[in-house]
Amino acid sequence: MGRRPCCAKEGINRGAWTAREDKVLTSYIQTHGEGKWRDLPQKAGLNRCGKSCRLRWLNYLRPDIKRGNISLEEEELIVRLHKLLGNRWSLIAGRLPGRTDNEIKNYWNTNLGKRSSSTKQEKKADEKGSIWTSSVALKPVDSHQVIRTKARICSKVVIPWQLENEMVKKDDQPFITWDSESPTSLSLPEDDFSHLLGDFNVIDLLTSDALDLEFNQENGRDSIIGNGGGEDFGGTAMSSDQEFHVSAIEALLSSLSDGAMPDTAQSK
DNA sequence: AACGAGACCAACCGCTGCGCA
DNA sequence: TTGCGCAGCGGTTGGTCTCGT
Structure with a gap:
């Protein structure tokens, strides 16, 4: 049995997207809307996996994507929401307009996650004015209870x-x-x-x-x-x-x- | 200038949840 | 109720960039 793979593994483009591919995907979605990701590559004339198209659109091409550094306010919100929700990146991203789950996940893994596990680094963060050791001192991330909202x-x-x-x-x-x-x-x-x-x-x-x-x-x-x-x-x-x-x-x-x-x- | 280490981030992979027949 | 297919999610990978030596 087994489900049919989301795309033929052979002969499809992988890796970084080209400007042309971005353009094709963007114009197709602007015309036809999101969804039907499996069929999209064929219809749009893209030599890509549907999953790849979806990810590219959601994480990079969407018009409402906010680019640039995560602000201190956003960082604080991420920390609080992570404390509450755990690694529910999509849920967290849903509270930060213009930010994607992938971006928040990356940000957490490269910045916040490390900070939370190191007292030394907490001090560093404090010097930078981070919330980690501010008056609203937060406990280490892994010591909290996480709400599973998928009840x-x-x-x-x-x-x-x-x-x-x-x-x-x-x-x-x-x-x-x-x-x-x-x-x-x-x-x-x-x-x-x-x-x-x-x-x-x-x-x-x-x-x-x-x-x-x-x-x-x-x-x-x-x-x-x-x-x-x-x-x-x-x-x-x-x-x-x-x-x-x-x-x-x-x-x-x-x-x-x-x-x-x-x-x-x-x-x- | 060249090289290596570490950081960053886009993209991939595999699993899960949900809708539908 | 069950099985299938699709979309979405989170963990991981790997290419690129940056910085220090």
């Missing part, structure tokens, strides 16, 4: 209607309010946003509940969140509380992507 049962942000206008409390300290005009989005206290985002404490609070040990033990599953944990719920439905918490995490991530850069980063 199949919760692919969309759905805030239960009965929670409208309710204050979500932890230890009687309100930290999130719901916007009654837009019940599917979170409304964060304006003057507390940066604090809220600091180290994603809010996420930790929310996930600690979502991480209900009893839930995991009863179902004999690894946690959906955490190092090396499983990624799905194995078909076991979450409780409404758990579903809500994970939803809230997703919503908070969405709020980050809506240009809501933490004040701490912008004020630097």
Whole structure:
């Protein structure tokens, strides 16, 4: 059996793209749109694998690609999101308009990843004004809990209607309010946003509940969140509380992507 | 000027998730 | 429910560039 290969391995161009190939691919996609990558090379007259075309377009030719150095604000966001999501480069890239997963992955591997594993280098980074040892000191990357957002049962942000206008409390300290005009989005206290985002404490609070040990033990599953944990719920439905918490995490991530850069980063 | 080491980054490879029949 | 095909993702590779000797 076996699936048919995405392209004939023989006789196709590999390696660096030429300007002509770029032009052909760009004009084809501008005319016909993205998609159908397997058939695209043949139709466009490119001697390339469909996968290669897709990658070239997404990582390099797309008109909305932002080129140039990663700014300090972007770096900070990458670090925070990586702390939260782990190596989910596409998810992280989704929060950084114009940046590709490949670019962020490369940036992490060549800059941030190294920094996180070396105290010496942290000092260096500090001299450069990096966030790694700033007042918002971050823990080494591998010491945190990573949220696996691919929980199949919760692919969309759905805030239960009965929670409208309710204050979500932890230890009687309100930290999130719901916007009654837009019940599917979170409304964060304006003057507390940066604090809220600091180290994603809010996420930790929310996930600690979502991480209900009893839930995991009863179902004999690894946690959906955490190092090396499983990624799905194995078909076991979450409780409404758990579903809500994970939803809230997703919503908070969405709020980050809506240009809501933490004040701490912008004020630097 | 020549060479080597390390850094950077575009591209490739193989696996997974998801939609559909 | 199952199997197949496609698109997408993340890890890895390898070519090119930069810098130090």
